[in-house]
Amino acid sequence: MKDSQCIFCNLGKDKEIIAENELAIAFYDGFPVNPGHALIIxxxxxxxxxxxxxxxxxxxxxxxxxxxxxxxxxxxxxxxxIGVNVNAAAGQSVFHVHMHLIPRFLGDVDNPKGGVRGVIPSKQKY
Structure with a gap:
């Protein structure tokens, strides 16, 4: 069921669709972290x-x-x-499930060690 207020239920015609199947669709993020940042919903x-x-x-x-x-x-x-934010406490801001595929490039951050552990910066380094 679509939610008339949900931006992902009402994708604009300007979205570049990368791929889709019967139950899901993928497109490039409107606010990309890096080139190629995609969402799968x-x-x-x-x-x-x-x-x-x-x-x-x-x-x-x-x-x-x-x-x-x-x-x-x-x-x-x-x-x-690759990541999914679930609920506001985890950073979810659009409440329609979306999986991020974020391409990473050598040098895009000083030290990428810890990867997704960086969601809590003080725990990223170990």
């Missing part, structure tokens, strides 16, 4: 990743592989971060 309006059906999870994972291949060919990154 379920077509059904669902706020939490943990409320997705197993079929929706599988569909999103299938698109993740397709999108990674296309991003690799177009942007040639040196690595990737």
């Amino acid at each position: 379920p077509k059904r309006h669902v706020a939490s990743y943990f409320d997705l059906s197993m079929d929706e999870c599988t569909a999103m994972q299938a698109l993740l592989k397709v999108v990674q291949t296309k991003v690799e060919e177009r942007f040639h990154p040196d690595g990737y971060n």
Whole structure:
């Protein structure tokens, strides 16, 4: 079911769709962290990743592989971060599930060690 207020339920015609399947769609992030930053979302309006059906999870994972291949060919990154924010405490600001595929490039940060652990900066270094 679509939410008329949800920006992901109402994608603009200007969004470059990377790939889609029956249950999910992928497009480039409107506020990219790095070139090629992509989002993969379920077509059904669902706020939490943990409320997705197993079929929706599988569909999103299938698109993740397709999108990674296309991003690799177009942007040639040196690595990737993959993540999903669940609820406001974890930084979710659009309450429609979205998986980030963030291409990483050598030198884009001083020290990338710890990767996604950087969501809590004091715990990133170990």
